[in-house]
Amino acid sequence: MATPGRSNTLDAVKVLMAFLVISIHTITPGTEFKYFLTQVIARIAVPFFFISAGYFFSSKNDKNELFKTTIRLSLLYLAWCLFYSPFIITDVYNSSNSFFSAIGNVTYLLLKGWRHMWYMPAMIFAVVLYYYLKDTKLVYFIAIILYAIGILVQNITPQSEYSILYYRNFLTFGFPLIAIGSFLRVAKLSNQSILRLVLALVVTTSMLAVEGLIRYKSAMYNNDMLIFAPSVAAAIFLLSLKSTSNFPAECRSVASSMYFVHFLFYLTLKGFISNEYELFAAVSAASILFSFYLGRLRLYRLIFT
Numbered sequence: 001m002a003t004p005g006r007s008n009t010l011d012a013v014k015v016l017m018a019f020l021v022i023s024i025h026t027i028t029p030g031t032e033f034k035y036f037l038t039q040v041i042a043r044i045a046v047p048f049f050f051i052s053a054g055y056f057f058s059s060k061n062d063k064n065e066l067f068k069t070t071i072r073l074s075l076l077y078l079a080w081c082l083f084y085s086p087f088i089i090t091d092v093y094n095s096s097n098s099f100f101s102a103i104g105n106v107t108y109l110l111l112k113g114w115r116h117m118w119y120m121p122a123m124i125f126a127v128v129l130y131y132y133l134k135d136t137k138l139v140y141f142i143a144i145i146l147y148a149i150g151i152l153v154q155n156i157t158p159q160s161e162y163s164i165l166y167y168r169n170f171l172t173f174g175f176p177l178i179a180i181g182s183f184l185r186v187a188k189l190s191n192q193s194i195l196r197l198v199l200a201l202v203v204t205t206s207m208l209a210v211e212g213l214i215r216y217k218s219a220m221y222n223n224d225m226l227i228f229a230p231s232v233a234a235a236i237f238l239l240s241l242k243s244t245s246n247f248p249a250e251c252r253s254v255a256s257s258m259y260f261v262h263f264l265f266y267l268t269l270k271g272f273i274s275n276e277y278e279l280f281a282a283v284s285a286a287s288i289l290f291s292f293y294l295g296r297l298r299l300y301r302l303i304f305t
Helices: 008-026 032-057 063-083 085-095 099-112 115-133 139-156 170-186 194-217 229-242 251-269 276-294 298-304
Strands: none
Touching: 008 032, 008 229, 008 251, 008 276, 032 115, 032 170, 032 194, 032 229, 063 085, 063 115, 063 251, 063 298, 085 099, 099 115, 115 139, 115 170, 115 251, 139 170, 170 229, 194 229, 251 276, 251 298
16 A cells, blocks of 8 residues: 555656665666666665655755754664774774774765765755755756756766765755755645646656766766756656556655665675676675665664654
8 A cells, every 4th residue: 555645656666766775886888788777767766865865855844854854864874874984993993093083084974975875975965955955946046057957067077986076965966956856845846737747757867868878988987966857757757646557555665765775785796797787787686685674674664764
């Protein structure tokens, strides 16, 4: 049974988006197919998660709701930090030469987010920023400008270990996408007919494909932010809201769990599986099985999803 006030299909689509995230981490974009899978198609996944959060958060109008949301997200983030603490401690140890540098590295990792968990600090700070700007008349214009700045910085910044921080963050990535989700609700775009939404999906997907082709021909591999990825994600999101299909109720917790836990299986299996497609399949299978069965435990759902 679907959770009241939510789309059951939406939670199932989030599971599919989690698979796309896994593909980014397990498959390198060496061939044209791999490039379009991991650097174009899969790049709609994270915008989809942010847009979904923005759509539902935008209905909350008081500071009490903001406090509850940020506390819930912060506790979820800290829970997964503890889950990955052996890996985090190892990284801090290897990159620190003194006690004070270790403290600095821990603080840095918590604010940035370790590996795939960058998503959580970006989400938390983006939600807070949106709340305080939501009544500003130019909020959506500001969001567009910030996203455009992020794309520009991404395209002109030489790739390095830290370059991604300059654009894939709460300010130029998280906040604009949260604002897009809010705009979908405010503009009541979910009231559009399925035919119009399908047409929008076809058009935006075609434009994303062209964008991807241009970037592929230009050998651009820093594709965390794409111009048309949010539009495709928004169209899919709105279509999922219109759907009346029924999926297992566990999908909501499974999607969240898959996103966070898959990196454990990736780190564990990558040394044993050399074929990238097999690695993707193994990590995906382990993640969904782990999430499906652990998701049935109330304590696990309460702490980790």
